[in-house]
Amino acid sequence: AQKVTQAQTEISVVEKEDVTLDCVYETRDTTYYLFWYKQPPSGELVFLIRRNSFDEQNEISGRYSWNFQKSTSSFNFTITASQVVDSAVYFCASPNFGNEKLTFGTGTRLTIIP
Amino acid sequence: DGGITQSPKYLFRKEGQNVTLSCEQNLNHDAMYWYRQDPGQGLRLIYYSQIVNDFQKGDIAEGYSVSREKKESFPLTVTSAQKNPTAFYLCASSIMVSDYGYTFGSGTRLTVV
Numbered sequence: 001a002q003k004v005t006q007a008q009t010e011i012s013v014v015e016k017e018d019v020t021l022d023c024v025y026e027t028r029d030t031t032y033y034l035f036w037y038k039q040p041p042s043g044e045l046v047f048l049i050r051r052n053s054f055d056e057q058n059e060i061s062g063r064y065s066w067n068f069q070k071s072t073s074s075f076n077f078t079i080t081a082s083q084v085v086d087s088a089v090y091f092c093a094s095p096n097f098g099n100e101k102l103t104f105g106t107g108t109r110l111t112i113i114p
Numbered sequence: 115d116g117g118i119t120q121s122p123k124y125l126f127r128k129e130g131q132n133v134t135l136s137c138e139q140n141l142n143h144d145a146m147y148w149y150r151q152d153p154g155q156g157l158r159l160i161y162y163s164q165i166v167n168d169f170q171k172g173d174i175a176e177g178y179s180v181s182r183e184k185k186e187s188f189p190l191t192v193t194s195a196q197k198n199p200t201a202f203y204l205c206a207s208s209i210m211v212s213d214y215g216y217t218f219g220s221g222t223r224l225t226v227v
Binding site for chain 2: 032033035037042043044045046047050091093095099100101102104105106107109
């Protein structure tokens with residue numbers, strides 16, 4: 001993607017609430033992948049998911065789900081029944097035009113309040 | 115287990131000194147990357163290398179230098195020309211960015227004292 005936007009800088013929710021993190025991308029590519037990474041307080045970025053632009057089906061993994069919509073260029077991430085361990089910074093990313101590197105959003109800091 | 119090892123985890127540098135951060139991977143990945151992260155901020159690309167003996171500047175290369183003499187290693191030197199080096203540094207590698215994204219190391223936290 002040429003640009004990845006995460007408009008939500010910080011979000012705080014009470015434990016067990018559902019929360020959605022937004023990601024909007026701009027790309028000239030006809031096929032592309034989108035990624036989500038989690039950065040817990042320890043600092044290392046952990047891969048969560050990748051999606052191919054051909055596959056618009058929603059993905060669910062336990063309490064995590066992802067909604068990919070090409071029509072709105074969005075790849076949103078929902079955590080249901082949030083837990084304190086979900087507190088982290090979450091980054092959305094996509095390969096740049098030329099596929100040399102990832103373009104990252106600015107990240108969303110999620111705080112789950114016990 | 116395959117992965118990326120960054121060392122040291124914490125590093126303290128006196129003003130005016132050069133310091134080298136280590137990044138080693140045993141994933142057989144061709145591409146490697148260095149990012150800088152300031153508190154509460156996103157990731158900024160410093161340098162990247164797609165093959166041995168070749169590397170490109172990222173968005174904030176000034177005050178940094180790298181080498182890529184071996185596929186497994188991509189050390190980053192923070193020189194005295196970098197005026198504000200205190201930050202968290204992340205190394206990453208990739209076998210194919212378009213399809214697989216990055217694998218990240220655990221980071222080095224550099225503090226100037």
